[in-house]
Amino acid sequence: MGYFLICVKIRSASPDENLISVTFVSMSNLRKATLADAAAINQLVNSAYRGDASRQGWTTEADLLDGTRIDEAAICDLIARPDTTVLTYWEEDALLGCVELRASENKLYLGMLSVKPDTQGKGIGKKLLAASEVYARSRNVPIIFMTVISVRDELIAWYVRHGYRLTGERKPFIMPDERWGIPKKQLEFVVLAKTME
Secondary structure (H helix, E strand, C coil), rough: CCCCEEEEEEEEEEEEEEEEEEEEEEEHHHEEHHHHHHHHHHHHHHHHHHHHHHHHCCCCCCCCCCCCCHHHHHHHHHCCCCCCEEEEECCEEEEEEEEEEEEEEEEEEEEEEEEEEEHCCCHHHHHHHHHHHHHHHHHHCCCCEEECCCCCCCHHHHHCCCCHHHHHEEEECCCCHHHEEEEECCCEEEEEECCCC
């Protein structure tokens, strides 16, 4: 069975009602990525964000950007960075999700949260998010932050439902290499953050 992460969130749906949300994550499903996982992660991330395959899920950026989201060499660089951990989620030896966690001063940057398109909507993203928050707390990091393309209203709303807030900060959308995306329209990032309690 393995061990479980348990994330309990209490929200007030109305003045007269409290909701309790419990997320169970089997530790046997989670592991830190190694260089041997790079090819599978590359395929996963690009399938979740770019090209026609990404349209099977709701996280696609295919209408916003051409090109790829990342490549295998860049993933190897991420995995090798001493300030970065890439968590992966597996079921029956199949890679279904991943997330990048990078130390940034006294905060933790969360990026590249990806779930295989035909398994989206089954709670894998929520489990990776919960695992990321446990990771931050275990390292006494008080804040997780991320950048999201400002027109991704559905994705922003998903993060807000999970306790992240818009900080009001915006950042220009700059791609240092056209391999990582050619914008189809003018884009910018918004910054979201969550304080660990």
